[in-house]
Amino acid sequence: MYLPSFSLKGKTALVTGAGRGIGHAIAIGYAEAGADVVIVSRTQSDLEKTAEIIESKGSKAYIFEADVTNKDHIEKIFETLDSKKIRLDILVNNAGMNIRSKAMDVSDEEWNTIMNTNLRSAFWFSQKAGKRMKEAGGGKIITISSVAGHVALRTGVVYASTKAAIIQMTKNLALEWGEYGINVNSIGPWYFKTPLTEKLLANEEYLNDILAVTPQKRVGELPDLVGPAVFLASEASNYVNGQTLFVDGGMTIQGF
Numbered sequence: 001m002y003l004p005s006f007s008l009k010g011k012t013a014l015v016t017g018a019g020r021g022i023g024h025a026i027a028i029g030y031a032e033a034g035a036d037v038v039i040v041s042r043t044q045s046d047l048e049k050t051a052e053i054i055e056s057k058g059s060k061a062y063i064f065e066a067d068v069t070n071k072d073h074i075e076k077i078f079e080t081l082d083s084k085k086i087r088l089d090i091l092v093n094n095a096g097m098n099i100r101s102k103a104m105d106v107s108d109e110e111w112n113t114i115m116n117t118n119l120r121s122a123f124w125f126s127q128k129a130g131k132r133m134k135e136a137g138g139g140k141i142i143t144i145s146s147v148a149g150h151v152a153l154r155t156g157v158v159y160a161s162t163k164a165a166i167i168q169m170t171k172n173l174a175l176e177w178g179e180y181g182i183n184v185n186s187i188g189p190w191y192f193k194t195p196l197t198e199k200l201l202a203n204e205e206y207l208n209d210i211l212a213v214t215p216q217k218r219v220g221e222l223p224d225l226v227g228p229a230v231f232l233a234s235e236a237s238n239y240v241n242g243q244t245l246f247v248d249g250g251m252t253i254q255g256f
């Protein structure tokens, strides 16, 4: 028995970083749930592959080759959506990156790149989508944070700071926009095998360290993330707001 409230039929979602990894999986999962998908990244060839799969599911794909750290690019995306009268029901701020420097070695350039990609872009996309969702009577905004925003990891203080900020931004936007029917939530993954992490996960010792603090004793598989992402994008989560859903195999509750 399929619960209709989980359907995304008739909805349009925008997913940043949809060319590879988690964003690619979420974009396709949304198409499978019935949504049309606006996909954004800097690599046209990746986007075309994602679009082909989305269209094979019977959904429309709208490609935007853009850099989320460039505010003009963000502006252009929304101007184009407006001109084409493409209504935005769901926004997934997924694009992100990391430079895993020790705190004492972080450069200004590294700080700016990580902050602009992971946090600043998510806010500008949210502000533009939020204005349109308010006019439309509601919408769903999901930002991909990380367990790194909740517990200390050895993967870099700047990245962790962006992910913690996303968790707080999620709460503040939910506080301001809840009355407009906008649900603002976040997903906090533990390790998933993607181009961002595949080199790390290929290191047996590092992988063993990960599994030692993961109750489910495995890293995440992309389908493990799609279900939570569909839930938070669907009407099934209409009374969930300001929350961060950790999809982590139990890692954040790991004690001793």
Ligand SMILES: NC(=O)C1=CN([C@@H]2O[C@H](COP(=O)(O)OP(=O)(O)OC[C@H]3O[C@@H](n4cnc5c(N)ncnc54)[C@H](OP(=O)(O)O)[C@@H]3O)[C@@H](O)[C@H]2O)C=CC1
Pocket (backbone or CB within 6 Å): 016, 017, 018, 019, 020, 021, 022, 023, 040, 041, 042, 043, 046, 066, 067, 068, 069, 094, 095, 096, 097, 117, 118, 144, 145, 146, 147, 188, 189, 190, 191, 192, 193, 194, 195, 196, 197
């Ligand atoms: N994989 C994991 O274990 C975890 C990942 N996360 C988070 O999940 C999100 C996705 O990560 P993951 O899929 O692993 O990463 P990947 O590096 O595999 O994919 C990142 C995607 O974002 C795009 N992207 C990166 N920078 C920009 C930019 N400036 N402008 C537009 N698009 C950009 C990339 O495309 P392109 O480079 O072509 O622009 C790519 O499509 C990130 O926010 C990450 O922090 C959180 C916890 C764990």
Ligand SMILES: C[C@H](O)[C@@H]1OC(=O)[C@H](O)[C@@H]1O
Pocket (backbone or CB within 6 Å): 097, 098, 100, 146, 147, 148, 153, 155, 159, 189, 190, 191, 196, 197, 200
């Ligand atoms: C779990 C983290 O978000 C993930 O681990 C990494 O090494 C990546 O750089 C991210 O920090």
